[in-house]
Amino acid sequence: MGSGGSALCWTLLCLLLVPLQVQSAIGFNWGTLSFHKMRPSTVVDLLKANKITKVKLFDANPDALRALMGSGIQVMIGIPNEMLSTFNSDLFVRQNISRFIGKGGADIRYVAVGNEPFLTGYGGQFLNYVVPALLNLQQSLLRANLASYVKLVVPCNADAYQSNVPSQGMFRPELTQIMTQLVSFLDSNASPFVVNIYPFLSLYGNADFPQDYAFFEGSSHPVPDGPNTYYNAFDGNFDTLVAALSKLGFPQMPIVIGEIGWPTDGAVGANLTAARVFNQGLVNHLLSNKGTPLRPGSPPTDVYLFGLLDEGAKSTLPGNFERHWGVFSFDGQAKYRLNLGLGNRGLKNANNVQYLPSRWCVAHPTRDMTQVADHFTRACSEADCTTLNDGGSCSQLGEKDNISYAFNSYYQLQMQNEKSCNFDGLGMVTFLDPSVGDCRFLVGVTDKDLSSSAKPMARWSSIYHICIGVAVWALTMLTFNE
Numbered sequence: 001m002g003s004g005g006s007a008l009c010w011t012l013l014c015l016l017l018v019p020l021q022v023q024s025a026i027g028f029n030w031g032t033l034s035f036h037k038m039r040p041s042t043v044v045d046l047l048k049a050n051k052i053t054k055v056k057l058f059d060a061n062p063d064a065l066r067a068l069m070g071s072g073i074q075v076m077i078g079i080p081n082e083m084l085s086t087f088n089s090d091l092f093v094r095q096n097i098s099r100f101i102g103k104g105g106a107d108i109r110y111v112a113v114g115n116e117p118f119l120t121g122y123g124g125q126f127l128n129y130v131v132p133a134l135l136n137l138q139q140s141l142l143r144a145n146l147a148s149y150v151k152l153v154v155p156c157n158a159d160a161y162q163s164n165v166p167s168q169g170m171f172r173p174e175l176t177q178i179m180t181q182l183v184s185f186l187d188s189n190a191s192p193f194v195v196n197i198y199p200f201l202s203l204y205g206n207a208d209f210p211q212d213y214a215f216f217e218g219s220s221h222p223v224p225d226g227p228n229t230y231y232n233a234f235d236g237n238f239d240t241l242v243a244a245l246s247k248l249g250f251p252q253m254p255i256v257i258g259e260i261g262w263p264t265d266g267a268v269g270a271n272l273t274a275a276r277v278f279n280q281g282l283v284n285h286l287l288s289n290k291g292t293p294l295r296p297g298s299p300p301t302d303v304y305l306f307g308l309l310d311e312g313a314k315s316t317l318p319g320n321f322e323r324h325w326g327v328f329s330f331d332g333q334a335k336y337r338l339n340l341g342l343g344n345r346g347l348k349n350a351n352n353v354q355y356l357p358s359r360w361c362v363a364h365p366t367r368d369m370t371q372v373a374d375h376f377t378r379a380c381s382e383a384d385c386t387t388l389n390d391g392g393s394c395s396q397l398g399e400k401d402n403i404s405y406a407f408n409s410y411y412q413l414q415m416q417n418e419k420s421c422n423f424d425g426l427g428m429v430t431f432l433d434p435s436v437g438d439c440r441f442l443v444g445v446t447d448k449d450l451s452s453s454a455k456p457m458a459r460w461s462s463i464y465h466i467c468i469g470v471a472v473w474a475l476t477m478l479t480f481n482e
Helices: 003-017 040-049 062-068 089-098 127-143 173-188 199-205 233-247 272-287 373-382 399-413 454-481
Strands: 025-030 054-057 074-079 107-113 151-153 193-196 223-225 228-230 255-260 302-305 360-363 427-430
Touching (some): 025 040, 040 062, 054 302, 062 074, 127 151, 127 173, 151 173, 199 233, 228 233, 233 255, 272 302, 360 399, 373 399, 399 427
Parallel strands (some): 025 054, 054 074, 193 255, 255 302
Antiparallel strands (some): 223 228, 360 427
8 A cells, every 4th residue: 555545544543533522503492482472484584594503392383393394493392291191192293293394394303202301399290101101102203204313302300310519410319210211212212311401590599509600700619529620500510410321321321401591580690691691601611612521522412592582471480580581582682692603793683573563551640550559460460570570670660660561561462452551541552662771661572464454553543642642741741840
């Protein structure tokens, strides 16, 4: 063999000996529990504009899947926990996978069987349904000739494992048997282990948790663990899972982060600055390919940020911040600058959003508000007023602005129905934006076109309300000057 051939062989040998660097792909969770839903096609355009190639759904929403057809975006669909005991796996595959997948269709790569079904708070109610559901669904995928392409996973909360230091990580004792079955199934079908990690919740739920340990800029309270030292909660949490998987005999199992993020409102510590610092730190950490002490040079396979959009209809049982995880607001507008390392220096906003007319419902400036309590309670029980609570972006409003915020939230929820701003004469529609500082009084969006006949009516209605508003304002000023 000539010298050129020897050099080529040596080069190939060196390439084989060098560890393969795997760069994490960054996707988003697309939740749809919102009072104000954009068109699914608008959301998909938003994903494409930001070069986001992976998205995770919490169900098999047909409108979302239709919008994703032909987009080239890889999709994870979900089966809610409540369905695990009753769903027909063959029917599920036919209705939610086979009809959408294929050339020019939706690129469905994963099915999430349940969502955090082993969560301590569920008291084990879903425990016995997960593995049977997995096995039945796998058989249905085999019958549909999709098992080699569509992989089954079970997103787990980080409370499934525990330890004082990462290297001693293990699954909760009551989960050992089912986790052994689950991880064996995942390994035999080339599926990853999916875990949701939330340093914000660790900080929110523990007053003694070091704040800087939740982020990625280093910590004044690092965690020593034998030869390793942990400077952020993500690495510590991730390696605790690595250790737990190793104890079951699967030290190299691929890991996907199903959810991770930081809320921007609704609690102390939930704000735009903290969310930007956390998410940008996370992205930079992942793209560095540094990995973690137990998996150096091997970051997670995929990471799905939580979440894409705010979801104003989510339950606030865990906390008011639940409605404010979006990197984008409910109308697809970026809340802060974030470089995803995908060729774009910042985020691009959604285009062609169908807004309702620019008008708001506020507390009438000349009415006595002593009887407003019931109206305020009703408005906030149906609409979203979480930003008014402690730590929220609207928590510093005065009493009358609080009332206006509640009235407007309800008014927009009712698609600006004129009667919904009455409140026994205590409300008034205005064209003047009542937003104060960082507290935004929203205008709703719709997933439907405003018809050509409705638009002129909306314009004349706005003009009418402007005139009324100006007249009331003028009368109020005259009264005050007297």
